[in-house]
Amino acid sequence: MEELVRVDGAGACDADVREHVFEVGVRQVHVVLCPAVGDLAQVRPDVGEGGAGGVSSHASSGSRRSGRCCSILMIVVDLQDYREDGIPPGPVLFQIQGFEKVGRSRMNHVIAEIPAAMRMQQLLGGFEVSQALYVIAELGVATALLEGPRTVEDLASATGADVDALWRIIRFLATLDVFRTDGETVEVTDLGRTLADGPVDSLRGLARYWMETHYAPFGSLLHTARTGQIGATEYLGKPFFEWVNESPHLAELQNIAMADGARSNRGELLESYQLPEGKTVADIGGADGTLLVELLARQPARRGIVFDLPGVLARASATLEAAGLSDRVTAVGGDFFENVPTADVYVMSVVLHDWDNASCVRILRNIAKAAAPGARLVLLEMVMPPGNSPHFTKMIDLTMLALLGGRERTETEWRRLLRDGGFTLARVVSGSGVISVIEATIN
Numbered sequence: 001m002e003e004l005v006r007v008d009g010a011g012a013c014d015a016d017v018r019e020h021v022f023e024v025g026v027r028q029v030h031v032v033l034c035p036a037v038g039d040l041a042q043v044r045p046d047v048g049e050g051g052a053g054g055v056s057s058h059a060s061s062g063s064r065r066s067g068r069c070c071s072i073l074m075i076v077v078d079l080q081d082y083r084e085d086g087i088p089p090g091p092v093l094f095q096i097q098g099f100e101k102v103g104r105s106r107m108n109h110v111i112a113e114i115p116a117a118m119r120m121q122q123l124l125g126g127f128e129v130s131q132a133l134y135v136i137a138e139l140g141v142a143t144a145l146l147e148g149p150r151t152v153e154d155l156a157s158a159t160g161a162d163v164d165a166l167w168r169i170i171r172f173l174a175t176l177d178v179f180r181t182d183g184e185t186v187e188v189t190d191l192g193r194t195l196a197d198g199p200v201d202s203l204r205g206l207a208r209y210w211m212e213t214h215y216a217p218f219g220s221l222l223h224t225a226r227t228g229q230i231g232a233t234e235y236l237g238k239p240f241f242e243w244v245n246e247s248p249h250l251a252e253l254q255n256i257a258m259a260d261g262a263r264s265n266r267g268e269l270l271e272s273y274q275l276p277e278g279k280t281v282a283d284i285g286g287a288d289g290t291l292l293v294e295l296l297a298r299q300p301a302r303r304g305i306v307f308d309l310p311g312v313l314a315r316a317s318a319t320l321e322a323a324g325l326s327d328r329v330t331a332v333g334g335d336f337f338e339n340v341p342t343a344d345v346y347v348m349s350v351v352l353h354d355w356d357n358a359s360c361v362r363i364l365r366n367i368a369k370a371a372a373p374g375a376r377l378v379l380l381e382m383v384m385p386p387g388n389s390p391h392f393t394k395m396i397d398l399t400m401l402a403l404l405g406g407r408e409r410t411e412t413e414w415r416r417l418l419r420d421g422g423f424t425l426a427r428v429v430s431g432s433g434v435i436s437v438i439e440a441t442i443n
């Protein structure tokens with residue numbers, strides 16, 4: 001390898017945006033994801049002083065205009081996750097680790113050009129990334145930038161922040177493609193916009209929820225690793241959900257965060273998915289009813305039940321009313337470890353991943369006991385792919401491990417769990433997001 005230019009940074013692009021301008025210092029790099037043709041990417045370096053480099057033809061022609069580098073860049077994405085048409089299945093996070101003047105490079109041959117100790121320091125600093133993003137979400141900085149760029153001073157005054165502190169946080173996050181800065185002017189990027197209120201792909205609620213409820217208890221991961229026990233329970237002195245639900249603020253934040261996460265993780269899955277037949281649909285652990293409203297809005301003949309812990313249901317009536325569904329959807333408070341209402345179709349969205357196998361079996365058996373004859377079960381859950389490929393499930397699995405004692409599962413594990421709970425897995429339907437539909441019938 002020769003002509004190596006060391007750069008380092010990270011970015012993200014939407015599933016349907018396959019081109020992305022990425023800033024590395026003063027250099028702008030144009031990234032075109034094209035895994036379908038077997039290369040990792042095309043690169044067009046737009047040089048800092050205004051000249052634009054040409055698009056390299058796949059990986060082969062390292063453009064060296066103005067003596068500047070370019071050629072293949074390394075992108076950490078799981079190529080197996082791409083659909084056949086080459087469109088990523090969801091937002092793609094990538095990290096540029098270096099340019100190398102080589103021909104066709106494959107993921108497996110990527111050589112990390114940043115010294116290992118530096119990369120490790122970056123990884124260890126992950127807690128700073130989380131907190132900095134939280135500050136932006138909590139203060140409403142991204143929201144304040146939706147209308148266009150502002151000076152840091154103006155932004156600080158609009159969000160009640162200290163100018164110098166805010167500037168330094170923004171400067172750091174600009175290296176991660178959350179902001180773009182030009183002198184003292186700050187602009188929010190597409191990635192940063194997900195921390196604003198308003199955009200359909202907003203994760204502002206999720207950012208606040210994770211940092212206010214997950215961050216501190218996750219510090220007990222070591223306890224979990226040593227004992228196998230749930231670190232958060234040890235840290236909080238009580239089970240995680242019990243602690244969350246004691247605070248109306250956190251319970252509400254949880255509902256917002258769940259809706260945020262569900263939107264982005266489900267993608268367009270539900271637009272084409274048809275629920276199995278059945279008059280009454282019960283969403284078990286249905287929180288504020290957002291999902292049930294989406295499922296039943298265009299199905300006037302069906303009735304619904306949103307079932308959750310009594311404290312969590314507080315917001316459900318507002319959701320149902322706003323959707324005009326109060327007359328055919330009932331909110332029922334209860335504990336799914338005790339019993340659940342009778343229905344023809346049971347929906348459970350990202351509930352079972354919260355629990356260990358024995359608890360899941362108790363919940364499933366309670367559903368099987370209450371279910372109308374021939375009832376169907378519809379799980380909305382992630383299915384972990386086998387092997388070492390990077391996948392969102394593998395991170396969330398640690399959340400489950402340390403906070404709840406739950407776990408993410410492979411298809412084989414889902415099949416086994418359903419069987420133990422009295423169901424047979426019928427089919428798995430996947431869409432553009434990380435969540436799949438797992439349909440099951442009662443044995």
Ligand SMILES: C[S@@+](CC[C@H](N)C(=O)[O-])C[C@H]1O[C@@H](n2cnc3c(N)ncnc32)[C@H](O)[C@@H]1O
Binds near residue numbers: 336349
């Ligand atoms: C991860 S959230 C999923 C919420 C919603 N289904 C969604 O997809 O956004 C898990 C839900 O299970 C509920 N839950 C936890 N323990 C429960 C219990 N014992 N009985 C009923 N619901 C419970 C929580 O209150 C929460 O709303």
